[in-house]
Amino acid sequence: MNKASPADIMPLAEVMARLRDPDTGCPWDIEQDFASIAPYTIEEAYEVADAIERADMDALRDELGDLLLQVAFHSRMAEQAGHFAMQDVIDAITQKMIRRHPHVFGDGARREDGHAQWETIKAAERAEKDPDPSALAGVASALPALLRAGKLQKRAARTGFDWPDTVDVIDKIVEELDEVREAATQEEREEEVGDLLFAVVNLARHLKVDPETALRKANGKFDRRFRSMEDMAGETFAGLTLDAKEALWQRAKQQEKSA
Template sequence: MERLRNPESGCPWDVQQTFATIAPYTIEEAYEVADAIERDDMAALKDELGDLQFQVVFHARMAQESGDFTLADVIEGVADKMVRRHPHVFGDGDAGPGWEAMKAAERARKGDESALDGVAKALPALLRAEKLQKRAARTGFDWPDAAGPKAKIAEELAELESAKNEVERIEEMGDFLFAAVNLARHLGIDPEAALRAANGKFERRFRSMEDRAGASFSALSLDEMEYLWEQAKAAER
């Protein structure tokens, strides 16, 4: 990475990159790791982990150039954190406070003022909504059970239907989705994983429809497409 970033003999593309320009690639590589795991493709996972590790090296090299930290600092920092959070493994055998309590104490040491500080804005919206809700719940701001979010979903749906313009519809749709995440959380369901599964199911069934119809698929009527959809569903049972 040092040679790639050398201003005189390195790669022009690598030299001109910044933390901001590389960040999207880092996120993309993390998703490709998750995709390889979901497909249970160990060969792909090996490759994708290497790509993700390269992103860490890239960021650390840029930080070293600016005099902020080095790759060794990154590794030492996360190792120290794991030791600190696992006193029952690396310490005297006392499990001590829970993981979340220790994370909260670390945020306090960093000077975070809000319980919501540190929830990354670059997270997927569903995942970030869940994390924000969990943080708020630790302060006591939460429904006691799933009945609350269920009622909230009905309320937000009614408000969406009564929205008067596009701005209001966008806002109310966001509130509706946020409430749906809240219900998933109360039911112990990972909303991001649930939506990924729904995406996969839709993709499988739609491809099955295309295979059944062949080249004439787009010329079918909606009723004919619906018939093929039901066939695709039945084939999965």
């Protein structure tokens, strides 16, 4: 396999430049802006994660291409606005990776100390860019809520603000669940359910479980079992009683475990 060079990505940038050409480009591509494209960028990242979970390398290749297209799209819009170009993006991330890995590219710490050094360098860079002194500075509010909860908790934990063990976290979940039961208004229910979800993310962090991955797998499991229930019941499924549907669920669950 030939070694890739930074120039290899430029044909994609040229395609995007054609698509965004005000006179000869694609009308849809021309009318987009950063805000309108951002949801597609997030969606493509999740589709990459889905291909990885399914171990589908053909799909992963395609989804990585779609994600790379998002980088080209944002870069072209930025270039047209006079901010930066695709090559600037490539140069910036290349320099950052070298700067944050002195144990590989320089005379920094031993290789096994690399992660700790990465965090130290990252924190110093963040402090230089952002005057916000909080340990939570830089955790983007636009992140998916589950991901942001985990990041906020990790940052807080670095300051010592954390439960000492998982038993305390589980007790906190029980406490939050009781508060959900006691909530009297819709506003209170929303708040307490949010607190409950936040506590569950905390438990996942203590157990070293990625909550997004765990929930995605739970979604997939529910999807498989529900479809199995529908297949077993056929067209009569919707009209069955809840008890009958629960019995089908248990059958679907048992079939999956014994498969």
